[in-house]
Amino acid sequence: MNTAQAAGHGTLGGSFQGQSLTERVGYVAGVAAEHAPRHDREATFPVEALAALRETGLLGLTVPIDHGGLGATVSDLLDVCIELGRADMSVAMILGMHCQQVAALVGHAAPQLRDELLPRIAAGRLYLASVTTEAGKGGHLLTAESQAHTDNSHLVIDRFAPIVTGGAHADGFLITVRAPDASSPNQVSLVYADREQLTIEQSGDWQPMGMRASHSAALQLTGRVPAHQVVGEHGQFSRIAGEVFGPLAHLAWSAAWLGTAAGALARVVAMLRSPAGRRRFDLGSELLLGRLSAARQKIDTVHALLRHTEQALRCGTELSAPRIQLLLNALKITASEQCHAAVDDLIQAVGLRDGYLKDSATRLELALRDLRSAPLNYSNDRLHQADGRLALLDAEVRLA
Known part of the structure; x- marks a missing residue:
């Protein structure tokens, strides 16, 4: 570091x-x-x-x-x-x-x-929370239904978001809204609002399968903020999404998923190598060794793709180029699928007692539930649709 x-x-x-x-x-x-x-x-x-x-x-x-x-x-x-x-x-x-x-x-x-x-x-x-989701559009970044309004030197916000990670504990929010003079949902602005500038009401409870500690409950946010708290130009959030939100989301999410899978493998290997593990497991078993290998292969593949993607972005290549967008989306899709699959391999390797039970020291059950959210965190189906269109734009298949 x-x-x-x-x-x-x-x-x-x-x-x-x-x-x-x-x-x-x-x-x-x-x-x-x-x-x-x-x-x-x-x-x-x-x-x-x-x-x-x-x-x-x-x-x-x-x-x-x-x-x-x-x-x-x-x-x-x-x-x-x-x-x-x-x-x-x-x-x-x-x-x-x-x-x-x-x-x-x-x-x-x-x-x-x-x-x-x-x-x-x-x-x-x-601590900043992100408010980009809206009912009916999910996490799609480039449109907004709720419109901000001008009031003298302030912006008036009345915004419902069905998912706000850590929103109940945030000190401030970056909120996407339709620009005050927008004529289309694609004219999106990003506005900063301090907690003290808002009235915040939590709606419903947060009881998901995994990622339970993220506490991503729905919030209703209303208030007035000074006009200078718009980030970038009004209606031009697409630039921020392309340069910052999309790339960093795919990189940081993938790193978090990778860490979860790598931590799971480390705990399994430590258990197997312990005196108790050596007594309970046949470390020469072809089935056990094959599953450990499969899990490690998936983890190393994601790690290689993560580092390659980060390096490709660091080289200053135009982020809007189809090959860069395809690479970023491939990272997110691959990491979300393969990290979950690696933990599933580990559960198969060590069985019910050490892999499936909540009180197992390997914590595989928790890792599997948490990682199940990864393909849904900006849907892989949506990314595949985008990638199909991008692939048509890159007839020479230029690799990043």
Whole structure:
């Protein structure tokens, strides 16, 4: 993690001042792992892990150093999401999505808004939630039904979102709305709203199969925000989606899923290599060895694709190029399917007692439930439809 040397430049005090990024991530991962079983059981938000993210400065992971943050690269962010995914996939996804929001502010907010928000994020005082879902359109980013209205120097927001990860605990929100003067649903704006500027009502409960600690309950958000809190130009959110939201979502999500699968394999191997495991399992079994191999192959494949995709983006290739869009979508689809399949291989390898039961030390049952959400988190079916159209545009099949 190359940001270890930059860790001392943050504005935080306390015991983490000057500590390396690896040490900070290790602390958060330990907190997340300790409380993960209870939050999964009760479907509650990992407040202890969020407190640790604040305390260690990891909420400011991708905030530039000149605004008090750690100045991490995308590669650093992926490393962090992988490590947190080993401990608790919900925590890894929470941080990855928060950093996606931060990147939108860094790249597209006007100087006044950046100067207001980035130091607060770096100091651990501002956890950002994303409000992009709407009833009837799911997570589709490039349209909006709810329209913002102008009121003197303010924007009036009245927005319902069926899924807002961590919204009940967020300090601020980046909200997609139809631009005030929009004539079509495609003219979408991104607006920052502070919790204190909104009236927030939670609707219903959050009782999913997996990802229970993400607490992605529905919210109704209403309020007035200063007009300068629009991020980028009104009606031009598609640019932010193409440059920031889409690429970082696919990269960070895939890293979190990869960490979850790798952590599951690590726990299985540790169990098998222990004295008790050697007595209970035949480590020479062709069936066991074949399933371990299949799981490791899937994990290594996702890891290779993740690093290749990140490197392709780092080379500065135009993000709108079909081959880059196809690569990003392939990463998301492959990671979401293969990480889940790898954990399923592991359950088959170790059986009912060590793979399927909730109280198993391997935690495979939890990993499988969490990873089942991955193909649904911006639907793979929707991405395949987009990829079919993109493939037709790339007649020479130019590979990224």
